[in-house]
Amino acid sequence: MRILFHLPLSPFSRKVRLALGEKRIPFDLRTERVWERREEFLAMNPAGTVPVLTEENGLAIADSAAICEYLDEAYPDIPLIGRTLAERAEVRRLVCWFDNKFHAEVCRNLYHERHMKRLMGRGNPDAAAIRAGYQNLKPHLEYLGWLAESRPWLAGPNLSLADLAAAAQLSVLDFIGDVDWSLNDAAKEWYARVKSRPAFRPLLADRVSGMTPPDHYVDLDF
Amino acid sequence: MRILFHLPLSPFSRKVRLALGEKRIPFDLRTERVWERREEFLAMNPAGTVPVLTEENGLAIADSAAICEYLDEAYPDIPLIGRTLAERAEVRRLVCWFDNKFHAEVCRNLYHERHMKRLMGRGNPDAAAIRAGYQNLKPHLEYLGWLAESRPWLAGPNLSLADLAAAAQLSVLDFIGDVDWSLNDAAKEWYARVKSRPAFRPLLADRVSGMTPPDHYVDLDF
Numbered sequence: 001m002r003i004l005f006h007l008p009l010s011p012f013s014r015k016v017r018l019a020l021g022e023k024r025i026p027f028d029l030r031t032e033r034v035w036e037r038r039e040e041f042l043a044m045n046p047a048g049t050v051p052v053l054t055e056e057n058g059l060a061i062a063d064s065a066a067i068c069e070y071l072d073e074a075y076p077d078i079p080l081i082g083r084t085l086a087e088r089a090e091v092r093r094l095v096c097w098f099d100n101k102f103h104a105e106v107c108r109n110l111y112h113e114r115h116m117k118r119l120m121g122r123g124n125p126d127a128a129a130i131r132a133g134y135q136n137l138k139p140h141l142e143y144l145g146w147l148a149e150s151r152p153w154l155a156g157p158n159l160s161l162a163d164l165a166a167a168a169q170l171s172v173l174d175f176i177g178d179v180d181w182s183l184n185d186a187a188k189e190w191y192a193r194v195k196s197r198p199a200f201r202p203l204l205a206d207r208v209s210g211m212t213p214p215d216h217y218v219d220l221d222f
Numbered sequence: 223m224r225i226l227f228h229l230p231l232s233p234f235s236r237k238v239r240l241a242l243g244e245k246r247i248p249f250d251l252r253t254e255r256v257w258e259r260r261e262e263f264l265a266m267n268p269a270g271t272v273p274v275l276t277e278e279n280g281l282a283i284a285d286s287a288a289i290c291e292y293l294d295e296a297y298p299d300i301p302l303i304g305r306t307l308a309e310r311a312e313v314r315r316l317v318c319w320f321d322n323k324f325h326a327e328v329c330r331n332l333y334h335e336r337h338m339k340r341l342m343g344r345g346n347p348d349a350a351a352i353r354a355g356y357q358n359l360k361p362h363l364e365y366l367g368w369l370a371e372s373r374p375w376l377a378g379p380n381l382s383l384a385d386l387a388a389a390a391q392l393s394v395l396d397f398i399g400d401v402d403w404s405l406n407d408a409a410k411e412w413y414a415r416v417k418s419r420p421a422f423r424p425l426l427a428d429r430v431s432g433m434t435p436p437d438h439y440v441d442l443d444f
Binding site: 059061 | 267268269281283284285287288291292295296307308310311314315318319322323365
């Protein structure tokens with residue numbers, strides 16, 4: 001069986017889970033406690049990070065960007081990276097925006113400080129990082145809202161990996177109660193649309209020991 | 223004419239310059255002082271980063287990952303991301319390794335602290351970051367050397383974007399004199415092979431005001 005090694009609150013694992021779901025590709029989930037540095041896991045991904053996808057033929061694919069490109073090539077029926085060269089450039093630009101820029105400026109400052117540090121026993125959250133994370137969230141939600149108002153989906157006419165990358169990052173912050181959705185109506189309306197897709201349902205069912213998401217996390221009309 | 227907006231010592235710009243060179247795609251270079259936040263540039267890439275590639279038909283592509291995927295799709299004659307699904311997964315895993323992990327653990331700590339901060343007038347280098355960068359370089363060179371010894375090129379039988387991503391990061395550190403090549407012979411031998419390719423020549427000719435690269439920077443038998 002196809003297996004995705006993941007962590008429930010890893011935004012990059014969530015992006016791949018959403019991509020597999022949208023493409024209707026069946027898979028089993030396996031939680032990988034990356035901080036234990038399991039030898040068989042490091043052999044598949046020397047970087048020691050989730051997600052890693054293994055196919056039944058033995059192929060192991062590491063890094064969420066490599067996995068998503070692989071999925072669109074190996075299972076092209078429901079494309080997620082656009083059709084024309086211009087569409088594909090815009091999808092990938094936005095995926096990089098959310099994977100790199102949003103993650104570094106917002107998600108990492110909040111999710112890593114408030115969740116991962118505790119999980120990995122790496123001390124107390126850094127208050128300055130958390131402040132920066134909250135400050136950076138606002139312009140990011142404004143940009144997202146502007147995209148959502150200008151186009152049917154973030155990268156253009158169709159739902160794409162850009163929507164999934166953005167929703168994956170935001171869903172993790174939403175789980176830990178860190179998104180003030182009143183900051184931007186268009187961003188909130190877009191998130192409600194992504195959240196109500198069948199591929200999103202498993203993410204809403206995630207539970208992490210010692211953490212309770214806010215009530216609106218599972219509410220489709222939050 | 224095709225234009226690449228870049229900075230001479232941006233490793234991500236260098237990766238794209240090498241990819242364009244290997245593919246024999248002609249282009250003009252234009253230096254973009256990203257810290258001036260030029261409006262026309264921000265319209266092409268709201269992230270405000272180099273590289274950005276513009277095609278003659280008006281298409282602007284932002285983010286080096288998006289540009290490299292675009293180049294392999296639009297100009298497939300000389301492929302740089304592998305042929306089979308397994309090869310492509312391995313090339314992309316390693317590109318992500320060097321673009322993200324190597325950059326964050328080594329290149330950013332050295333190049334950003336020692337070069338970009340001065341360029342952008344953002345204060346003095348952080349000694350702890352520079353120490354961390356040097357410490358992290360050693361295991362990274364060992365991994366690179368191990369790959370170079372196990373395979374003809376880093377990701378497999380053919381030169382690929384993985385070699386270009388790695389060489390781009392290392393070439394920037396080499397320019398500022400921060401690579402101790404005596405740490406790993408196999409890594410050094412691999413770098414000499416990449417460095418002697420015609421696509422690399424323009425990078426060796428780069429000059430940046432106020433900085434003189436060490437003599438071995440341009441030496442193919444360093």
